[in-house]
Amino acid sequence: MLDERLEVENLHLWRGERHVLRGVHFALGRGGCLEVTGPNGSGKTSLLRTLCALIYPEEGRVLWKGENVRRELPAFHAALAYLGHEPPLKADLSARENLRYWIGIRRRVAAAELDAALERVGGSSWCDRLVRTLSAGQRRRVALAGLALLVVPLWILDEPTTNLDTEGQQLVGSLIAEQLSRGGLVIAAVHQSLPPAVRDVRRLELSP
Amino acid sequence: MSTPGAPAAALTRAAAADDGAGSTPAAGALDAVRLALLRDLKLAFRKRGQLVQPLAFFALVTMLFPLAVSPELSRLREIAPGVIWVAALLASLLALEFLFRDDAYDGTLEQYALSGQSLTWLVFAKTAAHWLLTGLPLALMAPLAALSLGAPSASLPGIVGSVAVGSVALSLIGSIGAALTLGMKRSGALLSLLTLPLSLPVLIFGARATQLAISGGPLLAPLELLGALAVLGVTLAPLAAAAAVRVSLE
Numbered sequence: 001m002l003d004e005r006l007e008v009e010n011l012h013l014w015r016g017e018r019h020v021l022r023g024v025h026f027a028l029g030r031g032g033c034l035e036v037t038g039p040n041g042s043g044k045t046s047l048l049r050t051l052c053a054l055i056y057p058e059e060g061r062v063l064w065k066g067e068n069v070r071r072e073l074p075a076f077h078a079a080l081a082y083l084g085h086e087p088p089l090k091a092d093l094s095a096r097e098n099l100r101y102w103i104g105i106r107r108r109v110a111a112a113e114l115d116a117a118l119e120r121v122g123g124s125s126w127c128d129r130l131v132r133t134l135s136a137g138q139r140r141r142v143a144l145a146g147l148a149l150l151v152v153p154l155w156i157l158d159e160p161t162t163n164l165d166t167e168g169q170q171l172v173g174s175l176i177a178e179q180l181s182r183g184g185l186v187i188a189a190v191h192q193s194l195p196p197a198v199r200d201v202r203r204l205e206l207s208p
Numbered sequence: 209m210s211t212p213g214a215p216a217a218a219l220t221r222a223a224a225a226d227d228g229a230g231s232t233p234a235a236g237a238l239d240a241v242r243l244a245l246l247r248d249l250k251l252a253f254r255k256r257g258q259l260v261q262p263l264a265f266f267a268l269v270t271m272l273f274p275l276a277v278s279p280e281l282s283r284l285r286e287i288a289p290g291v292i293w294v295a296a297l298l299a300s301l302l303a304l305e306f307l308f309r310d311d312a313y314d315g316t317l318e319q320y321a322l323s324g325q326s327l328t329w330l331v332f333a334k335t336a337a338h339w340l341l342t343g344l345p346l347a348l349m350a351p352l353a354a355l356s357l358g359a360p361s362a363s364l365p366g367i368v369g370s371v372a373v374g375s376v377a378l379s380l381i382g383s384i385g386a387a388l389t390l391g392m393k394r395s396g397a398l399l400s401l402l403t404l405p406l407s408l409p410v411l412i413f414g415a416r417a418t419q420l421a422i423s424g425g426p427l428l429a430p431l432e433l434l435g436a437l438a439v440l441g442v443t444l445a446p447l448a449a450a451a452a453v454r455v456s457l458e
Binding site: 052054055056074075076077078079080082084086087088089090091092093097100101102104105106107108 | 233234235239240243244246247250251254255310314315316318319320321322323324325326330457458
């Protein structure tokens with residue numbers, strides 16, 4: 001029985017002429033939280049996408065449970081939830097429909113679970129509206145509901161608090177804190193820092 | 209603040225069972241394909257303009273020929289197979305640009321690639337939706353075009369059959385082109401350049417089958433060849449398109 005653990009060894013990534021990641025190195029175990037900071041263009045998103053195995057690094061490797069993620073990609077992806085800059089939502093579906101398809105493709109989800117998750121993010125009153133009519137903050141909340149519904153050990157989040165009001169940012173904090181207390185792992189790229197509800201955060205600073 | 213009832217329960221369940229293979233209860237590949245297909249169909253009916261465009265194009269082009277060539281039925285009957293097939297090919301191409309485009313913009317493709325499900329199956333589901341929304345309606349509209357081009361009514365089942373089978377191959381071939389051109393801003397012209405040469409066998413056998421249907425000949429042979437192309441497409445195209453989608457996400 002292998003422990004959930006993400007190890008990153010000597011990651012080097014080039015984007016065109018730019019050497020974006022220069023030997024990134026870290027390990028994160030159960031309940032660990034890593035906050036990735038750095039100015040715009042320092043490669044935060046590139047790092048997260050490399051961790052997800054969307055981008056091939058020029059050098060180095062990413063290990064999940066001690067094994068190179070490239071060797072068992074579907075199993076690694078089944079354990080992973082990635083939220084990018086933009087919530088992955090369809091403008092022409094309602095918030096609830098979006099979640100039903102997005103989550104349903106990965107795991108069976110009951111209607112009651114969907115309702116509970118939407119209520120948790122404060123979306124009970126607007127979850128049946130088309131996403132195109134929702135505000136940016138509301139869309140972000142739908143994405144957070146999806147994150148909670150995916151029920152996976154590893155969260156990789158790109159600027160999770162963007163567009164959220166104070167209460168929304170607290171929501172992100174409590175979601176992350178719950179994930180950590182459950183033994184999950186969280187890696188988040190942030191501009192300032194994660195909400196105060198999240199404690200024992202390690203920090204990885206990328207330089208431009 | 210409300211407590212998360214069901215999700216929390218599910219979370220602990222998953223955490224307990226997670227030492228094995230990812231989260232539980234996972235959705236099977238069939239569930240994933242079904243949901244991806246349903247999602248695309250629902251979206252298409254929310255955006256009907258995009259749905260109607262290729263069909264209107266097909267109807268217009270085939271109706272233009274009697275006006276431009278001659279209203280004489282014997283002459284129209286001669287060119288009917290070519291007209292129907294070229295129009296069907298171009299109409300299918302018209303819809304192709306949207307096959308992956310929206311999903312690439314809003315991050316859906318990324319989530320598909322990271323879903324732990326087979327991207328090949330999900331791409332197959334998208335292509336199947338594309339065929340249901342363009343190929344099948346085109347086949348159902350073909351009799352209308354055929355009649356206006358002077359085809360006898362006895363030939364209609366053969367024409368519908370050949371367009372239905374041939375358009376399966378067209379959608380699948382097109383999915384490769386659409387996936388390969390994902391990274392580009394204005395991909396329309398390149399998409400046609402990539403897809404049209406590959407579609408030539410479908411065009412040739414499709415037109416031949418239609419011609420035989422109109423003249424009352426035995427059309428089983430070209431239909432079988434169309435079927436073989438479609439089967440070849442089903443087995444290979446989703447693999448190639450999925451690989452191209454992965455590259456576009458880098």
